[in-house]
Amino acid sequence: MKGCLLIQRRFVYLGHSMAVSLKEQYGISEFCCYTSQRDSYNFLKSQKDITYSNIFLDEEIHNRYKKEKLDLEYIKHIEQEYGIPNLWPYITIDRVLMFNQLVREYPHNTLKYTHEELLRIFQVHAKAIIEMLEKEKPDFIFTNIISSLSSLFIYHVAKKMGIKIYVLMPTTTETRYLISEEYDKFTDANELFKKYLSEKIETKDAEKFLNEFRQKPKSYAPAINEIYMKRANKASRFIFLLPNNIWRSISWYIKILLKYKKQLELQDYTYEMHPWYYIVDRVKRKIRNIIGVSDLYDEFKPEEPFVFFPLHYEPEIALLLYAPYFTDQINLIRHIARSLPMEYKLYVKEHPSMVPFRHRKYYKELKKIPNVKLINPAISSFNIIPHAKLITTITGSVGWEAAILKKPVISFGDYFFNSLPAIKKCENIKELPYLVQEQLHNFKHNEEELLKFLQAIFDMSVPINMVHLWENEWDMNKKREGIQPLTDLLAKKLGLTKLV
Numbered sequence: 001m002k003g004c005l006l007i008q009r010r011f012v013y014l015g016h017s018m019a020v021s022l023k024e025q026y027g028i029s030e031f032c033c034y035t036s037q038r039d040s041y042n043f044l045k046s047q048k049d050i051t052y053s054n055i056f057l058d059e060e061i062h063n064r065y066k067k068e069k070l071d072l073e074y075i076k077h078i079e080q081e082y083g084i085p086n087l088w089p090y091i092t093i094d095r096v097l098m099f100n101q102l103v104r105e106y107p108h109n110t111l112k113y114t115h116e117e118l119l120r121i122f123q124v125h126a127k128a129i130i131e132m133l134e135k136e137k138p139d140f141i142f143t144n145i146i147s148s149l150s151s152l153f154i155y156h157v158a159k160k161m162g163i164k165i166y167v168l169m170p171t172t173t174e175t176r177y178l179i180s181e182e183y184d185k186f187t188d189a190n191e192l193f194k195k196y197l198s199e200k201i202e203t204k205d206a207e208k209f210l211n212e213f214r215q216k217p218k219s220y221a222p223a224i225n226e227i228y229m230k231r232a233n234k235a236s237r238f239i240f241l242l243p244n245n246i247w248r249s250i251s252w253y254i255k256i257l258l259k260y261k262k263q264l265e266l267q268d269y270t271y272e273m274h275p276w277y278y279i280v281d282r283v284k285r286k287i288r289n290i291i292g293v294s295d296l297y298d299e300f301k302p303e304e305p306f307v308f309f310p311l312h313y314e315p316e317i318a319l320l321l322y323a324p325y326f327t328d329q330i331n332l333i334r335h336i337a338r339s340l341p342m343e344y345k346l347y348v349k350e351h352p353s354m355v356p357f358r359h360r361k362y363y364k365e366l367k368k369i370p371n372v373k374l375i376n377p378a379i380s381s382f383n384i385i386p387h388a389k390l391i392t393t394i395t396g397s398v399g400w401e402a403a404i405l406k407k408p409v410i411s412f413g414d415y416f417f418n419s420l421p422a423i424k425k426c427e428n429i430k431e432l433p434y435l436v437q438e439q440l441h442n443f444k445h446n447e448e449e450l451l452k453f454l455q456a457i458f459d460m461s462v463p464i465n466m467v468h469l470w471e472n473e474w475d476m477n478k479k480r481e482g483i484q485p486l487t488d489l490l491a492k493k494l495g496l497t498k499l500v
Contacts, residue, residue: 004138206454323413
């Protein structure tokens with residue numbers, strides 16, 4: 001059996017740790033790898049644990065477009081073979097290509113490439129990926145995320161070639177993760193859920209989780225959420241002036257200068273921010289934060305009838321991959337507001353992590369909508385959800401949390417919680433007013449369905465302290481040990497038995 005890793009950025013260390021365990025404990029001796037960012041590539045080239053048959057660097061493939069001659073007949077052929085139904089979804093998912101993000105800071109969103117350049121970029125990626133899969137012939141592909149042109153194209157080409165592809169997915173239920181064969185649903189958990197619906201089963205894990213969550217609701221990543229909530233605090237506008245933070249910024253800027261000099265030679269399209277733009281973007285952000293938007297916040301009145309919509313972090317796969325037709329959140333909010341009963345308000349709350357980045361004009365545009373109220377992001381969603389008559393979300397975890405708290409939910413994107421019958425997905429914006437009416441007046445919480453869905457998730461997932469392993473753990477042996485439950489889960493999916 002041969003495996004292929006499709007691993008991006010800093011997850012490369014965890015993905016490689018999984019490959020080492022699969023080799024030593026389950027006998028998989030052959031691996032190839034497709035990765036992004038040169039630091040990740042250099043690590044894989046220098047390590048001695050595994051001899052990868054080939055390591056493909058996304059940035060090197062990308063740079064070929066500069067000398068590539070556009071072949072429209074080839075583009076048409078690939079569109080017929082792998083279009084969904086055309087090729088634009090592969091390009092528009094990529095926030096670096098479409099918005100120059102990661103290279104520049106939000107709200108910068110200026111497209112760097114022309115139409116022809118984008119076609120040539122796609123062309124070189126398509127050629128390289130198809131050639132890679134035909135040559136390497138992996139039995140399976142494992143990826144931590146689908147978030148770029150290359151990863152989405154590999155996903156669909158692998159499907160068409162009959163190569164099994166497994167996607168790591170957070171369950172947003174405690175710190176549990178599972179492996180799915182689709183990027184927008186929990187394949188095994190869904191099958192198990194369908195089976196459970198017709199059976200009487202033990203749901204002790206689900207009951208324990210529900211009781212604890214309902215007594216004390218918390219985010220599935222409380223450490224990260226705490227950081228986000230601090231950013232939403234008024235006092236956080238000035239913490240950059242603290243001596244420690246000033247020194248940290250200077251030290252970081254020196255590192256950027258040194259790294260940028262090296263990257264000029266490599267010309268990687270995902271290079272770190274230009275030192276000048278690093279200063280410009282951050283100065284703009286600090287000025288925005290000092291001015292603030294607190295004067296635009298409306299009073300939270302739990303007693304009035306309202307529907308809740310939490311803004312999403314962007315640009316991210318939550319919108320670009322799972323809801324490509326609802327990336328314009330202001331326009332969607334207008335549609336939701338028009339779909340409510342006349343006496344209702346639509347409460348809109350910013351994602352706490354976006355507070356330092358969003359322009360005042362964005363919120364002012366929202367305030368033009370008569371029945372929209374902008375709620376202070378420092379107020380926890382868990383204080384809002386119990387009083388809301390209905391929760392609307394594109395793909396946010398708030399929708400899942402609301403369902404757990406017995407609230408009606410309407411979603412707009414493709415995400416795992418749509419498998420729960422109580423959550424209604426809006427497929428056609430013209431139907432939204434009727435869907436709102438149905439959820440407001442006819443919604444009935446089904447505790448048994450929720451328990452069985454939760455139990456299916458618990459039965460098909462494993463607990464992983466992913467944030468710590470990804471961001472804070474530098475010892476490779478500890479990384480490998482921490483990720484081991486996920487390695488065992490993947491081996492189980494592959495039908496492998498542990499070596500004696």
